[in-house]
C-alpha cells in the first residue's frame with residue numbers, strides 16, 4: 534500500500550483583468566474552489582490509478598476540510614489518517630490574469646500543525662505501507678519523524694517542494710528523491726551543474742539511493758546510483774500543467790511499491806503526468822488506470 538504524508542489545501546481561484554497592486558482593489562470573476570495541496574493531490578492521483586492509498590494529513594474542522602475529505606473519499610483514498618482541527622484548513626488564494634500569470638498567497642493553516650506526534654500516532658498506517666511519499670508543505674520536523682519511523686522494508690520517496698536544503702538524515706532515506714529543475718537547483722545550492730545528469734549526480738552525492746529529475750515536456754531522467762537513463766515524454770497538447778508533478782510522483786511511488794524498477798516506473802509515471810496536463814485543474818485532471826493503459 535501507498536501512504537502519502539503531506540498537505541491538503543483548498544485552492545481559491547479568481548480570474549482578474551489585472552492583479553492588484555499594493556493598496557488597490559480590483560474586481561474579478563466568480564470564485565472557484567478546488568481541492569489541492571501536494572499531499573492530497575498525490576493521494577487522489579494514486580487512488581484513481583487503482584493504488585491502495587492512505588493519506589496522513591491535517592485539515593481544519595471547516596467547509597474546506599470537508600471539501601478535501603469528499604474529494605479523497607470519492608477517489609477511493611483511505612481517509613483514516615486525515616486529522617481534523619487545530620487551525621483552519623490550508624488555503625491557496627490565487628489570482629490569475631488573462632495571460633495566465635498568477636499571484637498566490639498560501640496560508641498553511643492546519644498543514645503547519647501536522648506534528649511529529651501525529652506521525653508516531655499513525656504507526657498502523659506506516660506499518661501497512663510498502664511506500665511512503667512525502668513533500669515539504671508540512672513541517673520539516675514531521676518529515677524527519679516519518680523517516681525515523683519507517684518500517685524496515687518500506688521505501689521512502691520525497692518530492693522536496695517547496696524546495697529547501699535538507700538534513701542528511703532525510704536525504705539518505707530517499708529512494709528516490711524526485712525533483713524538477715527548480716527544486717534540483719535549490720537542494721544542490723552552489724553545487725548545481727549545467728544539465729540534468731549533473732544535477733542527478735550531484736544530488737546522489739548528497740545521500741539519496743536514487744534520483745529522478747522531471748523535465749516537463751521533455752520527460753524525466755532517472756539515476757539509480759549505478760547509471761542514468763532518460764525517460765521519454767508523451768506528446769500531448771498541454772492545457773494546464775498544475776499538479777502534473779504530483780501525479781508523476783504518485784504514480785512512480787505506487788509502481789515502485791508494486792516492485793517495478795526505477796526506469797519502468799518512471800516511464801509509467803510520465804504517461805500519467807502527460808495525461809494530467811491535458812485537462813484543467815489538479816485533482817480534476819488525474820487519469821484512471823484505463824486512460825493510462827498497462828503499467
Ligand code: ADP
Nearest residue numbers: 713747748749750752771777778781803806807
Ligand atoms: P512539476 O509540475 O513538479 O514542475 P514537471 O513539469 O517536470 O513537474 O512534470 C512532471 C512530469 O509530468 C514530467 O516529468 C512529464 O513526464 C509530465 N509532463 C509535464 N508536462 C508535460 C507536457 N507538457 N507534456 C508531456 N508530459 C508532461
